[in-house]
Amino acid sequence: MKIAFLGPHASFTQLAAAQLFPDDELLPQASILDCFNAVENGEAVKAVVPLENSIEGTVSMTLDYLYKTPSIKIEAEAVMPIAHHLMIHPENSIENIERIYSHPQALAQSFHFLDTHYKEIPKQDFSSTAAAAKFVSENPDTPIAAVANQFAANLYGLKIINRNIQDFEQNHTRFIIISKQQNKYQNVQLETLGEKSGMLITLPEDHPGGLHQVLSVFAWRKMNLSKIESRTLKTGLGNYFFFINVEGPWQEVLHGNALQELESINVNVDFLGNYKEFLLES
Numbered sequence: 001m002k003i004a005f006l007g008p009h010a011s012f013t014q015l016a017a018a019q020l021f022p023d024d025e026l027l028p029q030a031s032i033l034d035c036f037n038a039v040e041n042g043e044a045v046k047a048v049v050p051l052e053n054s055i056e057g058t059v060s061m062t063l064d065y066l067y068k069t070p071s072i073k074i075e076a077e078a079v080m081p082i083a084h085h086l087m088i089h090p091e092n093s094i095e096n097i098e099r100i101y102s103h104p105q106a107l108a109q110s111f112h113f114l115d116t117h118y119k120e121i122p123k124q125d126f127s128s129t130a131a132a133a134k135f136v137s138e139n140p141d142t143p144i145a146a147v148a149n150q151f152a153a154n155l156y157g158l159k160i161i162n163r164n165i166q167d168f169e170q171n172h173t174r175f176i177i178i179s180k181q182q183n184k185y186q187n188v189q190l191e192t193l194g195e196k197s198g199m200l201i202t203l204p205e206d207h208p209g210g211l212h213q214v215l216s217v218f219a220w221r222k223m224n225l226s227k228i229e230s231r232t233l234k235t236g237l238g239n240y241f242f243f244i245n246v247e248g249p250w251q252e253v254l255h256g257n258a259l260q261e262l263e264s265i266n267v268n269v270d271f272l273g274n275y276k277e278f279l280l281e282s
């Protein structure tokens with residue numbers, strides 16, 4: 001089976017995908033959008049993409065494409081510890097470094113470290129941590145560094161200058177498996193952390209108590225929400241959709257009726273699936 005992931009090789013997303021799909025063919029993609037497109041056009045059956053980080057919060061691109069591509073659902077979540085290292089080409093010296101490249105999430109997760117120790121050096125966004133490491137390895141004559149993981153340093157032959165530069169010790173990223181089927185991904189080798197449902201909700205129009213009405217549908221059924229995040233609809237300031245997680249197994253009648261009740265008050269619901277959350281190794 002073909003599994004797309006945000007590449008290139010040695011990205012954090014690949015480390016997650018390799019643990020979730022050890023026997024499948026992993027297809028590196030240049031961006032999160034390309035991962036969604038690969039699933040949408042059938043080039044890959046599933047994809048692994050980042051959804052949320054414990055320091056930096058939601059990966060907004062993933063949320064946006066979940067909203068924009070209603071045919072794509074979630075099969076599982078997987079949480080992985082994240083450790084960032086600053087690395088250079090072994091022929092270079094850190095004293096000469098003029099620019100630090102990485103994925104915006106990684107630069108943000110290491111912001112205070114980089115600001116304290118390398119304040120004067122400009123930081124530049126790259127499509128992934130691994131792409132930044134690869135670029136550094138391919139340009140030995142350019143005085144640049146990358147923030148990436150240990151596997152990227154090994155694969156691209158880079159020298160680690162500073163280890164574990166993430167600003168908080170507890171740094172975890174939540175990845176999701178997306179696909180067009182509403183299959184339940186199972187894996188008895190991995191530790192299961194829990195079960196939840198994901199949905200995207202759009203309110204009909206702005207009116208007093210609109211969100212309260214939605215929340216009350218969950219509240220009186222004792223459906224526990226573990227996440228609610230608003231994201232701009234891009235149709236004008238103040239227009240949002242909501243990503244909601246409901247904890248626990250899906251109960252057809254009770255929970256199914258909740259969705260019907262939401263639709264009866266003209267709330268648009270895109271149910272993304274009921275799925276398990278797994279724990280991965282770093």
Ligand SMILES: O=C(O)C(=O)C[C@]1(C(=O)O)C=C[C@@H](O)C=C1
Pocket residue numbers: 006010011012013014050053059082103105106127128129130173
């Ligand atoms: O750049 C990578 O290596 C990725 O896999 C992306 C990503 C992200 O978007 O959150 C994944 C995990 C880390 O949080 C940093 C970057």
